[in-house]
Amino acid sequence: MAGRPRDVTDAELDVLRALWDVGPATIRALTDGLYPRGGTSEYATVQKLLERLEGKGHVARTAEGRQNVYHATVEREELVARRLRDTAEELCDGSLTPLLTQLVSAGKLSREELRELRRVVDRAARRTES
Numbered sequence: 001m002a003g004r005p006r007d008v009t010d011a012e013l014d015v016l017r018a019l020w021d022v023g024p025a026t027i028r029a030l031t032d033g034l035y036p037r038g039g040t041s042e043y044a045t046v047q048k049l050l051e052r053l054e055g056k057g058h059v060a061r062t063a064e065g066r067q068n069v070y071h072a073t074v075e076r077e078e079l080v081a082r083r084l085r086d087t088a089e090e091l092c093d094g095s096l097t098p099l100l101t102q103l104v105s106a107g108k109l110s111r112e113e114l115r116e117l118r119r120v121v122d123r124a125a126r127r128t129e130s
Contacts, residue, residue: 007083008058015049016058016072016079024062024071 008016018033019025025033027047035042050070053059061068084099092098109117 007086008053008056008079011045012049012053012056012058015046015053016074016076019059019070019072020076024069026067026069028067030070 014034015030018030022029022033027043027050030050031038031043031046034046050059050061054061054070058072058074059070060073061070063069084096088094088096088099104117
């Protein structure tokens with residue numbers, strides 16, 4: 001699977017979630033959010049995680065004065081889609097049907113979630129009919 005961004009670790013995912021939730025942030029702001037009682041070692045940990053995520057193409061930074069501000073370059077939905085495709089490849093010979101069927105039947109979906117799922121399926125059906 002050359003050319004695709006490498007997957008993220010759980011710790012990297014925590015940093016990405018923070019960026020998705022709060023938007024662009026400095027290392028200090030991310031550290032304070034992830035480790036409220038954190039110190040120098042936690043700051044260094046977040047810094048290293050951001051470096052790894054930047055290397056994987058999942059975050060980028062811009063200099064604002066003397067600090068770097070980091071932002072996610074991968075959307076949550078994009079990462080979810082990639083992980084689902086990878087799981088389908090690994091477990092279902094590439095077919096999404098068993099995976100999606102299991103997710104829907106095993107989950108407790110709200111009425112709104114079911115409506116959204118129906119909209120997505122209807123749009124997909126219209127695309128295949130065209």
